[in-house]
């Protein structure tokens with residue numbers, strides 16, 4: 001299986017690039033943010049819980065997020081692989097994902113990390129707010145909190161994959177096509 005963690009701060013382009021990667025490599029796209037938003041729309045208990053954190057730009061607790069992600073993975077009988085978009089976001093999530101995939105006889109192939117500087121992230125998120133309808137994109141204070149949470153809790157997850165020699169940094173500045181080309185090349189050099 002080809003299992004990719006698509007990593008990067010909020011606004012780095014993970015969702016957009018995931019679409020390109022699933023087309024090219026026939027992978028299943030699992031975005032924890034999208035799954036939470038679908039639950040909010042469907043007014044489920046999980047959605048209500050997730051919304052209370054997401055509206056503030058905080059992380060949804062690990063236990064809830066990990067069990068949701070595992071049950072999503074288990075829905076697929078014979079996948080070619082997964083793009084994990086927005087997960088893992090904490091060291092505990094990275095550990096849990098490793099153990100879970102090992103128990104299924106597979107593993108993460110690589111972490112591809114989109115690198116974009118903070119000023120550009122803020123501009124992109126405020127622009128995206130005009131079409132995304134996401135309350136967490138529209139408020140500069142919430143955006144700043146999401147970036148702070150990323151720096152504090154999520155950025156260290158890169159070290160987890162560096163230690164396994166699975167980390168690849170990708171320049172996240174340029175056109176959508178330029179960036180997907182960089183991602184495709186990185187994957188092709190890993191899988192050959």
Ligand code: AMP
Pocket residue numbers: 010032033034036053054055057058059060061065085086087088089093136146
């Ligand atoms: P995203 O769509 O990836 O930008 O995620 C939007 C929001 O969903 C985040 O700011 C968090 O509140 C929540 N979220 C998404 N993925 C996770 C995760 N892996 N762990 C905890 N919270 C998450």
